[in-house]
Amino acid sequence: MLTILAYLVVGIFVVGFIQRIGLYVRSPAPLKIPTTPAPTTTSGVVWRLFTEVAFFNSLFKGDKWAWVGSYAFHGALVLVLIRHLRYFVDPLPHYFAYIQIAGIVAGIAMVGGLGLLFLRRLLIDRVRYISSLADYLWLLLLLGIGTSGLLMQFCFRPDIVHIKAAMMGMWSSSQSLPMVMLGDFIFLAHLLMVAALVVLFPFSKLMHLGGIFFSPTRNQVDNPREQKHVNPWAKY
Amino acid sequence: MADYAVPEIQADIKTPALAVGTMAHLTPYPAVEKHMVPLGFPDQRVSNWQEKGIEKLGEMLKKYRSLQVYMDICVKCGACADKCHYYLGTRDAHNMPVQRAELMRSVYRRYFTPAGKLLPGVVRAHDFDEEMLNKWITYFHQCSQCRRCSVFCPYGIDTAEITMAAREIMDAIGVGHKYSTEIICKVHDVGNNLGIPKPALQGTLAFLESDILENSGHEVRLPLDEEGAEVLLVAPSADFFSEPHIQSLMGYAKVFHQAGIRYTISSVAAEAANFGMFIGSFDQKQKIAKRIADEARALKVKRIVVGECGHAWRVAYSFWNTLNGPFDFLDPRYPVPQHICEFTHQLIQRGALTLDKEANDDYVVTMHDSCNVARASRMGEKPGGQFEIPRDLIRASCHHFVEMHPETTHEKTFCCGGGGGTLTDELMDLRIQGAMPRVTALTQVMKQNKVNLMAMVCAICKAQFSKILPMYHIPMETVAGVHQLVSNAVQLGAKKGIV
Ligand code: HEM
Ligand code: SF4
Ligand code: SF4
Numbered sequence: 193m194l195t196i197l198a199y200l201v202v203g204i205f206v207v208g209f210i211q212r213i214g215l216y217v218r219s220p221a222p223l224k225i226p227t228t229p230a231p232t233t234t235s236g237v238v239w240r241l242f243t244e245v246a247f248f249n250s251l252f253k254g255d256k257w258a259w260v261g262s263y264a265f266h267g268a269l270v271l272v273l274i275r276h277l278r279y280f281v282d283p284l285p286h287y288f289a290y291i292q293i294a295g296i297v298a299g300i301a302m303v304g305g306l307g308l309l310f311l312r313r314l315l316i317d318r319v320r321y322i323s324s325l326a327d328y329l330w331l332l333l334l335l336g337i338g339t340s341g342l343l344m345q346f347c348f349r350p351d352i353v354h355i356k357a358a359m360m361g362m363w364s365s366s367q368s369l370p371m372v373m374l375g376d377f378i379f380l381a382h383l384l385m386v387a388a389l390v391v392l393f394p395f396s397k398l399m400h401l402g403g404i405f406f407s408p409t410r411n412q413v414d415n416p417r418e419q420k421h422v423n424p425w426a427k428y
Numbered sequence: 429m430a431d432y433a434v435p436e437i438q439a440d441i442k443t444p445a446l447a448v449g450t451m452a453h454l455t456p457y458p459a460v461e462k463h464m465v466p467l468g469f470p471d472q473r474v475s476n477w478q479e480k481g482i483e484k485l486g487e488m489l490k491k492y493r494s495l496q497v498y499m500d501i502c503v504k505c506g507a508c509a510d511k512c513h514y515y516l517g518t519r520d521a522h523n524m525p526v527q528r529a530e531l532m533r534s535v536y537r538r539y540f541t542p543a544g545k546l547l548p549g550v551v552r553a554h555d556f557d558e559e560m561l562n563k564w565i566t567y568f569h570q571c572s573q574c575r576r577c578s579v580f581c582p583y584g585i586d587t588a589e590i591t592m593a594a595r596e597i598m599d600a601i602g603v604g605h606k607y608s609t610e611i612i613c614k615v616h617d618v619g620n621n622l623g624i625p626k627p628a629l630q631g632t633l634a635f636l637e638s639d640i641l642e643n644s645g646h647e648v649r650l651p652l653d654e655e656g657a658e659v660l661l662v663a664p665s666a667d668f669f670s671e672p673h674i675q676s677l678m679g680y681a682k683v684f685h686q687a688g689i690r691y692t693i694s695s696v697a698a699e700a701a702n703f704g705m706f707i708g709s710f711d712q713k714q715k716i717a718k719r720i721a722d723e724a725r726a727l728k729v730k731r732i733v734v735g736e737c738g739h740a741w742r743v744a745y746s747f748w749n750t751l752n753g754p755f756d757f758l759d760p761r762y763p764v765p766q767h768i769c770e771f772t773h774q775l776i777q778r779g780a781l782t783l784d785k786e787a788n789d790d791y792v793v794t795m796h797d798s799c800n801v802a803r804a805s806r807m808g809e810k811p812g813g814q815f816e817i818p819r820d821l822i823r824a825s826c827h828h829f830v831e832m833h834p835e836t837t838h839e840k841t842f843c844c845g846g847g848g849g850t851l852t853d854e855l856m857d858l859r860i861q862g863a864m865p866r867v868t869a870l871t872q873v874m875k876q877n878k879v880n881l882m883a884m885v886c887a888i889c890k891a892q893f894s895k896i897l898p899m900y901h902i903p904m905e906t907v908a909g910v911h912q913l914v915s916n917a918v919q920l921g922a923k924k925g926i927v
Contacts, residue, residue: 212500215496216493216496216497219489219490219491219492219493219496220491220492220493221492221493221494222491222492222710222750223710223746223747223750224746224747224750225494225586225589225746225804227575227578227579227584227586227803227804227839228802228803228804228805228806228811228814228839229806229811229812229814229815229839230806230811231811232809232810232811244582244583244584248582250507250579250580250581250582250583250584251505251507251580251581251582253579253580254507254508254511254579254580254581254582255505255506255507255580258505258506258507262505262582312506316506317445317446318446318506318509318510318521318524319504319505319506319509321446321521321524321527322504322506322509322524322526322527322530323504324504324550324551324552325549325550325551325552326543326550326551326552327503327504329550395541395542395543396543397500397501397502397503397504399500399501400500400501400502400503400582400583403497403500403501403583404501404582404583406493406497407494407497407498407501407583407584407585408493408494408497408584409494409575409578409584409585409586410583410584414806414811416745416746416747416748416749416750417745417749417763417764417765418763419749420749420750420753420754421749421750422750423710423750425491426710426714426750426751427711427714
């Protein structure tokens, strides 16, 4: 049962995500609109996008507290995701032992960062005004995932060996999850919340993961005089 | 003059506590049939406007990647919220860029996303109803398309793109803005936004020639429609009739004279401005810009130089090539188009001009960067040339130059409060309050450094400040063009004719 669910969840995510990105790729950018000063070369644009994705450059200029919370959360998310590979890869490369600690610290940073973002939403009048229920729910969902993860790490350790065996089985055959796991409530909650996140991802603001690379104000080269930028739907 | 509430200028620009609807009363005058129909828009609001509006939104999403992506990916972090001069000045929640954009996004969600169709309350999706349309009319005309919000947004979401799309959708259902549509009609009929006919233009230019002759003893020409000139000069039409704009026009003329480069103004294209951008219409932008390309061909010029006008420079620099390019009939040694500041800058670097800084010794000068020059275009070879080149001209023309607070200049500059099609009397409250951040920064340097002149390269900024600064008890004469300083300093006849 869970195996089918897992395939369904991943399937919806992959199809939804690709469909959305496809839409961005296909929709034309009729005019040159980079926010200047902008790079005048393609390599400059790659660097600009890199600084946005790796350091949240513009957000840093715009809002220091949001940057702190957001950077803690996203940075931690990356580490946590890498750490989760241990549940899916076998045999485990030896260097995974080293990121184990980093992964645990990251778990705490993730929840802390999300907590800060949640407080911001509640406390700053402007941010409160623009927030919909969905904006809070996303943070709560991610907080739920992070907290349940930390609980498993520090308080109620589920049987990792079993989980791993079950996960491996999921990729290789249709052998379903052993019943022991269903007893572990926290693990199941963790898994279901992740499933919800992954399914809703392509239909939500989380598409900023892909969209940031398609923002014309950030990904265009500033060379309109040197090179004619053609609008595909213009009547010439 | 009506009584307007003018904000008290504080020591610093402070982010105000949020208020709801302080600007809800301020609606633009609706466009009328005689200005809508010639532009291909319905003569009045169409009966099935909801359906048509949603259909148009769908069409726009397919035409503009910016719109599609920006509808989807805003995470509502609020980083942009306190970056808009209109929010800072009016405190109105809908003047936070994100909340302005939400007016469209909530409609987008309702009709184009599963979440908005199924759970409108959770994601804040909203029908495109009468109430929503009224908010669109009000608040999409309280955005000057200045792009300051896009500088600070982690994804570069540019509310100007959304405002333009919203105006285009509204035009398509017959709900236009009188100010912009009327001006666009004028430019099609007469060739310029002010509706100046050729004889009047001729008269002004002749008057200016004799004025310069009288004051300087030099025969500086302001030629009109002269075939075979080297350069076509395209200035904003305000340069021919308004103060202080006209001072810059005389500056351009002196620079051409001193460089010994033959140039001409065109009566058909005596207007750099392109209000097609303000209403978001690609077709109008293209049509308005085409006059200039056609005139350049007809007059057989080799270069096109654009005068001091912010949005015009954006359209010229960023869009002309896309709209009507390539300009392969012009001299390939020069960029097309060239900004008058680039032009003068090159001449100074080649030693073709002699500037006497003492001519401006009465002034302590600061520079107001205009949005469209700062954040939507460039001058020179390098990124940021749009800041350095005008400053070089100022420094070359005067002894005393100081910068305003760095959070209010360069790409972080604040709009004058009158850009993007808001320079109209019925929006005066908005213009006054929206100028507050710039006036605050100016007041700081006036107090600390005795600044008495603010130089700029935009016709709209000049018009807006000339009207608004006196309301803040700052003399109108504080407003100046960069080429006004050049005009004062340039030595005529001292050395001539290096190209
Ligand atoms: C290329 C990858 C990504 C980049 C560059 C990125 C960047 C950002 C930035 C700059 C913000 C705005 C600041 C803030 O309010 O937190 C943000 C917000 C957010 N991101 Fe990401 N993100 C990425 C991937 C993801 C992924 C994979 C997830 C979820 C699993 C995610 C979840 C969120 C959420 C929920 C918010 C809103 C936070 C809030 O409510 O304040 N992001 N992201
Ligand atoms: S800064 Fe960008 S992502 Fe954040 S609320 Fe504003 S538009 Fe949305
Ligand atoms: S473009 Fe300028 S005026 Fe419009 S919302 Fe953004 S900051 Fe405000």
